[in-house]
Amino acid sequence: MSSFLNADxxxxxxxxxxxxRITKALDKALEKKGTAPHKTVIVSDIGCSGLFDTFFNVHALHGLHGRALTYAQGLKLADPALNVIVTMGDGGLGIGGAHVLAACRKNPDITLIVLNNFNFGMTGGQYSATTPTEAVAGSEFLNRAEVPMDICLVAGSAGATYIRRCSGHDPQLADILVEAMDHKGFSLVETLGMCTGRYTKRNRLTPKAIDAMIDAMPKMNGPVEKNLRPEYGEAYRRLALEKKHFPMPVTIEKAFDPPAPGREEIVILGSAGMRIVTAGDIVCYAGMAAGMNVSMKNDYNITVLRGQSVSEILISPEKIGYAGIESPTVVIAISDEGVQRRHGMFATLTPETFVLKEKSVTIPGTPATVVEVDFKALKVRRRDWALASLGLLAKEGRGVTPEMLAFAVRERFNEKMAAIAMETLEKMFRS
Ligand code: SF4
Structure with missing residues (x-):
């Protein structure tokens, strides 16, 4: 096969x-590897190493600084037949180091060439993640306050299955790159080189000095026995094939008429453990069963069984652009914590707003129509107050009907849970 270099x-x-030199070595390596140009991709990072993709007649992707590996992994997963090579400088290595670690841990069949020349060359020679502490960089003393990173050691501890450190002037570089590309899994080749435009203007560095540096560093010569394991894409596809059950999207056809044709804005004010979000779900299912558009916005703490839980549900014949509640038509107040969370809302309600309040809950003064219910006297457990409130709403013809709720409960729960929920709802319909 002839050169992959772009003659233009x-x-x-x-x-x-x-x-x-590395460009020419990569060209030779691609020739030797023999993968067709339309099956070869160079994903370049930002910086001088980011120019690589423009020099080759292969597919190319040039994205954000430090993120090249993320695009490369997506490409390889989508088409395992691709030969994917990533070029990244030590600048991108520092910026996107987490992505390098992720690639080491995953082991995708990608070759990463880290073109380490110890500084950000393109932007003026600022220090990078690999600049030696004693070096003179274009960013004053900053490198003297840090220690440089040995990416090969880091990659080894992160699970990389192939690590090679060599000089960018190594006459065997093309063969090294072929070996890395042939490795089934993630291969990282760190090339040490000279940025003559910036770094070597301030620091003495020659190919011989680079060889001496490499000799003094831990040896990295290819496959890492302790990390060898299946390639990520293969492992992913095998595990995906073993998966037998996939959640299907819920499709709900219109089967009922809503109690009123307009928009309802329902706010449920409760506490964690009162199944507020589940009640919001049920209202949404019920709304969809009436052919309405629905949205739900929840507000609760990250804690379990502690703190407020508020659900805001919109049911609308028109499409919903903004999911926030502007003017509630229904408020269910079943815990003081929930009420506290929206206490300012009560003064803004109108006489048309229907407020269902549990007897033990205190609400601020409001012009809304307030109906009180004593769930304790009705022998409804606190954790069912939200569900029971929906039953009372249906009885009042506010937002939902008994038929809509019965449908929603059957859709939302398994058979056993639906039967228990219906007992509570029917008790409210009869109350
Ligand atoms: S010498 Fe430095 S600044 Fe010039 S192209 Fe090379 S890496 Fe970039």
Whole structure:
């Protein structure tokens, strides 16, 4: 196969830049590897290494700084036959390090070339995640206050299955890259090189010095035995195939007429453990069964069984653009905590607003129509107060009907739970 280089756009780097050697080595490697250009993708990061994709006649993706690996993994998952190569500098490595760790942990069949030249070359030689502490960088003393990162050691501890450290001037670089591409899994090749435009203007660094650096660093020569395992895409597809049950989208056809044709804005004010969100769900199912558009917005703490729980449900014949409640038509007040959360709302209600209040709950003064219910006297357990309130709403013809609720309960719960819920609702219909 002939060169993959783009004859219309020859590589242009500063004179002596190691990136140029790596470009040529990658071209040779792609030739040797022999994957067709339309099955080869170079995903480049930002910086001088980000120019790579423009120099080759292959597919290319150039995205946000530090994120190249995320795009690459998506491409490889979508088409496992692709040969996906990522080029990233030490700048992108520092910015998107978490994505490098994720790739090491996942083991996707991607080759990452880290073009480490110890600084942000393109933007003026600022220090990066790999700048030696004693180096002179274009960002004053900042590198002297940090320690540089050894990405190969980090990758090894994060689970990378292939790690290679070499000089960007290594005459064997093309063969090294072929071996990395042939590795079934995530391969990381760190090339150490010279940024002649910035770094070596302030620091002495030669190919010989790079060789000496590599000799002094932990050896990284390819497959990492302790980390070897199946490739991510293969593992993903095998596990997905084993999965037998998939949640299907809920489709609800119009089967009932709503009690009134207009929009209802229902606010349920309760506490955690009172199944407020479940009650909101039921109202939504019921609304959909009446051919209405619905939305639900919930407000509760991250804690379990503590704190307020508020659900705001819209039922509307028109499409809902904003899911917030502007002017409630129905308020269910069944806990002081919930009422406290929306205490300012009560003064703004109108006489048309229907407020259902449990006897033990205190609400602020309001011009709304307030109806009190004593669930304790009706022998309804506190955790069922929200559901029981829906039964009373249906009885009053506010927002839902008994038929809509019965349908919603059957859709929302399993058979046993639906039967228990219906007992509570029917008790309210009869009350
Ligand atoms: S700035 Fe540095 S990395 Fe960029 S092209 Fe010039 S020498 Fe190469």
């Amino acid at each position: 756009r020859p590589p242009v780097f500063c004179p002596g830049c190691t990136h140029e």
